[in-house]
Amino acid sequence: MQQNPIPFLDLVTPHIELEQQLTAVFQKVLTSARFIGGPMVEQFEKHFADFCTVKHCCALNSGTDAVRFALIAAGIRQGDVAFTVPNTFIATVEGISQAGAIAEFIEINEQTFSLDPENLEKHIARHCTYDAKSKTLFSKRWQRPVRAIVPVHLYGQTADMDPIMEIARRYDLVVVEDACQAHGARYFSKKENRWRVAGSIGDAAAFSFYPGKNLGAMGEGGAVTTNDALIDRTVRMLRDHGQVEKYLHEIEGYNGRLDALQAGILDVKLARLSDGNAKRRTCAHYYTERLSSSKKIVCFREPSWAECVFHLYIVRVPNRREVQRSLDNEKIGTGLHYPTPLHLQKAYVHLHYRSGDFPVTEKTSAEILSLPMFPGLTKEQQDRVAATLVAAVGG
């Protein structure tokens, strides 16, 4: 019997469910002709700032610009070094490079897939010098000052932020969270004895509203969140040609604004985000329950300090190519996030990394497989994914 396909991601159903509200947004934009800026953008910014428990949110046209503008606004300048991880979407490093900085990679933690604070400490001890007089950390690799850390909250789970923030404060480094995959994820800060929301922990954070994200636009979108009024003010200038008021340009900026239509759509979808995240968590726990009896499949496990919002649900499997093909034969959609680490990409040969430089990243990138994950995924669909996967790895 022909089985129904199980998509990797279902973007049709949630939009059809919201058809009336989304059409009303379009009607409003149509009749007001406020296409750029205006009350719809401001309303979304306020609601998303509240959601992230921060004072400011500046809506932008993409997550890539969010990383770039946040770094520039936080004072990163040409030739500064920024630490980040090699297993992320290229946009993290594009944002760093396009802010004029140089990305220096830190190995990830094998359990969390994110920046490992211990590796960060070791890296600083071995590959940096600290000038106490100028309070500046220098990269030996580049003979340039290190000014920023960009931890990536990959797959919907925050990095271990307490020690990262502690290291950043010790060396006077700016922290820009790449929260592009982590809308609503939470981190338990032992230091503060409370849960913190992704996007509210560092000096600033970057979000993407690319359609497939937990909060996705019907087009491109992004935002910078921060509690720092000066960073927010600068990001607002950067997104709008450096203007403080019409035709008064304090700096040279960019065209990085979010359309009013997208802001209205995002505002409608934001009301459902927490519910969608909760459903993703339920689906993730069900996958883990169904798959953990297999000795060959390694499931993604949340540390006690994380509340992951499962933008992606990944497993590690042997013979990934064959396993992915078996799922494909059963019409089950899968993804690879990400198959080639950034230090091995042609785009970054000028950073002079080699194969073997990041063994954990390289090993995991060859084994990870992303399974179907979206709030409307049913138990029956998950049962079929799990059964097919277990059979494909051979038990």
Ligand SMILES: Cc1ncc(COP(=O)(O)O)c(C=O)c1O
């Ligand atoms: C980790 C990460 N950083 C940055 C981005 C860039 O976001 P955008 O595609 O909105 O530019 C993305 C989105 O794909 C991402 O997943």
